Amino acid sequence: xxxxxxxxxxxxxxxxxxxxxxxxxxxxxxxxxxxxxxxxxxxxxxxxxxxxxxxxxxxxxxxxxxxxxxxxxxxxxxxxxxxxxxxxxxxxxxxxxxxxxxxxxxxxxxxxxxxxxxxxxxxxxxxxxxxxxxxxxxxxxxxxxxxxxxxxxxxxxxxxxxxxxxxxxxxxxxxxxxxxxxxxxxxxxxxxxxxxxxxxxxxxxxxxxxxxxxxxxxxxxxxxxxxxxxxxxxxxxxxxxxxxxxxxxxxxxxxxxxxxxxxxxxxxxxxxxxxxxxxxxxxxxxxxxxxxxxxxxxxxxxxxxxxxxxxxxxxxxxxxxxxxxxxxxxxxxxxxxxxxxxxxxxxxxxxxxxxxxxxxxxxxxxxxxxxxxxxxxxxxxxxxxxxxxxxxxxxxx
Amino acid sequence: xxxxxxxxxxxxxxxxxxxxxxxxxxxxxxxxxxxxxxxxxxxxxxxxxxxxxxxxxxxxxxxxxxxxxxxxxxxxxxxxxxxxxxxxxxxxxxxxxxxxxxxxxxxxxxxxxxxxxxxxxxxxxxxxxxxxxxxxxxxxxxxxxxxxxxxxxxxxxxxxxxxxxxxxxxxxxxxxxxxxxxxxxxxxxxxxxxxxxxxxxxxxxxxxxxxxxxxxxxxxxxxxxxxxxxxxxxxxxxxxxxxxxxxxxxxxxxxxxxxxxxxxxxxxxxxxxxxxxxxxxxxxxxxxxxxxxxxxxxxxxxxxxxxxxxxxxxxxxxxxxxxxxxxxxxxxxxxxxxxxxxxxxxxxxxxxxxxxxxxxxxxxxxxxxxxxxxxxxxxxxxxxxxxxxxxxxxxxx
Numbered sequence: 172x173x174x175x176x177x178x179x180x181x182x183x184x185x186x187x188x189x190x191x192x193x194x195x196x197x198x199x200x201x202x203x204x205x206x207x208x209x210x211x212x213x214x215x216x217x218x219x220x221x222x223x224x225x226x227x228x229x230x231x232x233x234x235x236x237x238x239x240x241x242x243x244x245x246x247x248x249x250x251x252x253x254x255x256x257x258x259x260x261x262x263x264x265x266x267x268x269x270x271x272x273x274x275x276x277x278x279x280x281x282x283x284x285x286x287x288x289x290x291x292x293x294x295x296x297x298x299x300x301x302x303x304x305x306x307x308x309x310x311x312x313x314x315x316x317x318x319x320x321x322x323x324x325x326x327x328x329x330x331x332x333x334x335x336x337x338x339x340x341x342x343x344x345x346x347x348x349x350x351x352x353x354x355x356x357x358x359x360x361x362x363x364x365x366x367x368x369x370x371x372x373x374x375x376x377x378x379x380x381x382x383x384x385x386x387x388x389x390x391x392x393x394x395x396x397x398x399x400x401x402x403x404x405x406x407x408x409x410x411x412x413x414x415x416x417x418x419x420x421x422x423x424x425x426x427x428x429x430x431x432x433x434x435x436x437x438x439x440x441x442x443x444x445x446x447x448x449x450x451x452x453x454x455x456x457x458x459x460x461x462x463x464x465x466x467x468x469x470x471x472x473x474x475x476x477x478x479x480x481x482x483x484x485x486x487x488x489x490x491x492x493x494x495x496x497x498x499x500x501x502x503x504x505x506x507x508x509x510x511x512x513x514x515x516x517x518x519x520x521x522x523x524x525x526x527x528x529x530x531x532x533x534x535x536x537x538x539x540x541x542x543x544x545x546x547x548x549x550x551x552x553x554x555x556x557x558x559x560x561x562x563x564x565x566x567x568x
Numbered sequence: 569x570x571x572x573x574x575x576x577x578x579x580x581x582x583x584x585x586x587x588x589x590x591x592x593x594x595x596x597x598x599x600x601x602x603x604x605x606x607x608x609x610x611x612x613x614x615x616x617x618x619x620x621x622x623x624x625x626x627x628x629x630x631x632x633x634x635x636x637x638x639x640x641x642x643x644x645x646x647x648x649x650x651x652x653x654x655x656x657x658x659x660x661x662x663x664x665x666x667x668x669x670x671x672x673x674x675x676x677x678x679x680x681x682x683x684x685x686x687x688x689x690x691x692x693x694x695x696x697x698x699x700x701x702x703x704x705x706x707x708x709x710x711x712x713x714x715x716x717x718x719x720x721x722x723x724x725x726x727x728x729x730x731x732x733x734x735x736x737x738x739x740x741x742x743x744x745x746x747x748x749x750x751x752x753x754x755x756x757x758x759x760x761x762x763x764x765x766x767x768x769x770x771x772x773x774x775x776x777x778x779x780x781x782x783x784x785x786x787x788x789x790x791x792x793x794x795x796x797x798x799x800x801x802x803x804x805x806x807x808x809x810x811x812x813x814x815x816x817x818x819x820x821x822x823x824x825x826x827x828x829x830x831x832x833x834x835x836x837x838x839x840x841x842x843x844x845x846x847x848x849x850x851x852x853x854x855x856x857x858x859x860x861x862x863x864x865x866x867x868x869x870x871x872x873x874x875x876x877x878x879x880x881x882x883x884x885x886x887x888x889x890x891x892x893x894x895x896x897x898x899x900x901x902x903x904x905x906x907x908x909x910x911x912x913x914x915x916x917x918x919x920x921x922x923x924x925x926x927x928x929x930x931x932x933x934x935x936x937x938x939x940x941x942x943x944x945x946x947x948x949x950x951x952x953x954x955x956x957x958x959x960x961x962x963x964x965x
């Protein structure tokens with residue numbers, strides 16, 4: 172009864188106050204000059220966020236809508252695509268491709284691991300007729316971070332269109348579209364962007380646009396060519412989700428004030444905090460290497476009821492985690508620490524996890540999980556480099 | 569500099585305070601019990617609003633997304649559909665049907681007039697192989713109200729699936745789906761429902777569901793069968809647009825407190841106000857009969873620059889109207905009076921229209937437009953019946 176609600180799920184994330192106040196503004200018209208100015212200002216911020224010179228399209232849809240749009244606009248039925256399946260969202264790529272009549276070749280990856288460049292290269296060599304690679308930057312179901320920075324050159328060489336679901340990556344860890352030779356990058360509003368669900372963003376490389384022009388997609392609502400034609404005039408093809416765009420403006424202003432490098436640095440430090448804290452409890456993060464920067468999945472030992480643990484954390488400590496999906500249902504806890512989450516929220520999460528785990532019959536190995544977690548956070552934040560996996564200082568601002 | 573902004577466009581409409589406060593609430597998780605309860609309560613309110621026993625689906629999309637979903641789920645490529653084209657949104661039905669490989673037979677109607685039952689019957693007789701009729705309840709481009717209540721029985725007889733875009737009708741004038749034998753009714757959030765744009769709602773009759781099951785649509789994001797399977801559990805297929813749903817809950821509570829009949833009565837009275845006021849100025853409403861209850865289009869005499877008139881109304885009086893689209897660009901003013909608009913807002917609109925018209929060189933015939941408009945409003949409101957065209961008292965609550 173004394174607990175505040177703390178949302179530590181991998182999306183949606185808590186909302187900053189300035190976003191909530193923007194959402195509460197009274198309506199303005201989506202075809203009038205005041206709104207066009209806002210859209211134009213958002214366009215600049217989105218291009219910086221995506222690391223691209225190309226326009227970033229706004230779709231009124233969830234991230235899955237943008238995935239659907241990417242598949243139907245970039246590929247014609249009958250084309251063959253490679254799909255990295257390392258979790259539920261990799262599977263979603265395959266389901267979308269199949270629904271639209273594409274031939275999809277799965278690159279199966281054990282849930283909890285990132286794909287390797289060699290695995291993709293082998294699939295590309297075995298299927299020289301494939302025209303695209305569908306992959307997540309971060310697999311939200313597990314927290315594995317795929318090596319997009321290595322896949323760009325490979326895809327160029329193999330003439331594969333590189334289509335990246337950046338839903339739990341954009342605004343969380345670097346994903347510079349142009350530098351990494353990504354052909355289509357998309358994300359949703361409710362993860363790194365700290366907005367409610369309901370908007371999706373996507374951008375295409377010149378190579379991808381040429382493909383879309385050749386494919387001549389039949390899509391009406393998700394018509395990317397028609398959408399692109401509207402961007403220059405500060406409009407969207409259909410009615411804009413006005414209030415979400417007002418929230419977006421507030422979010423992008425926050426990114427601009429903080430600096431994207433610092434946003435990534437905070438995300439990296441939170442990840443270090445979560446991993447150090449969890450390990451100090453005697454628990455094991457699911458992803459050993461190449462872990463994402465916005466969530467940390469934790470394996471539960473045999474005999475621990477994950478559903479019960481989640482219920483205790485929510486009911487007794489006010490902390491809402493996400494559980495595992497499908498084969499991981501009840502077997503892992505996913506601690507979200509993306510978007511508007513800070514060190515103290517995450518410390519509360521670690522404590523709620525330890526206590527809930529204990530109350531489910533688990534043995535917490537060390538009592539200093541908070542101290543170790545917070546020390547790891549501070550060290551990572553002050554160290555200035557975001558660890559060995561990806562060195563943020565090497566990316567353009 | 570002293571003016572408040574008054575949005576009198578046919579969507580988006582101003583937002584009630586309780587909706588704005590709901591939008592500003594902090595995030596809750598879309599797969600957790602608290603949100604499922606809210607979705608379940610919204611479901612009841614939406615069924616009342618739609619006048620149906622069938623589930624009402626929530627899509628994260630604009631109304632056009634729901635139109636696209638209706639076409640792709642209810643019809644297979646190659647099927648023939650009749651399309652009532654009485655304005656830009658009728659044309660949109662045709663464009664969507666064509667984009668998805670349907671054969672569309674246009675029923676052309678002069679912009680500003682409603683289709684007649686005889687026109688539809690003639691087209692149905694000429695095309696006995698047609699399987700559907702696509703029509704607006706209210707054509708937002710002109711403000712004509714099509715006779716849906718007469719088209720239901722005709723479509724049953726002719727074995728046509730009756731698909732109705734209710735975007736500027738639902739929550740504005742009666743459109744009881746089950747009583748009128750509508751097979752698919754859809755709407756968007758930003759018109760009668762007084763919400764920001766970004767959500768769409770649709771419901772299908774048992775006959776339409778049987779058709780969808782037979783068509784086996786390839787759609788992934790707009791997969792209505794999969795969406796329907798989620799309704800019973802208080803979920804949507806993909807991530808719900810959480811804050812818009814919180815706003816929806818507030819809107820439906822308002823409808824419940826006021827009573828739908830009273831909402832319609834207010835809309836009818838505002839329509840009487842707009843028409844009486846405009847006529848008192850010496851101007852002519854575009855639609856002579858079967859006009860919609862949420863907007864009033866006004867013809868501008870030759871030589872009056874409609875774009876300039878709109879700019880004056882906005883800049884000098886704070887009143888934002890919509891102009892005409894396509895062939896009506898600059899030739900009509902569309903006064904929106906749907907959603908969260910009351911008599912005083914509309915009176916301000918009438919005055920702004922008169923003054924702006926004058927400043928564009930127009931001659932305002934009578935000075936008593938406000939008195940006449942408000943008298944018509946009061947008379948309609950107190951009369952208790954919504955005019956001769958549709959008698960709201962004959963519909964079930």
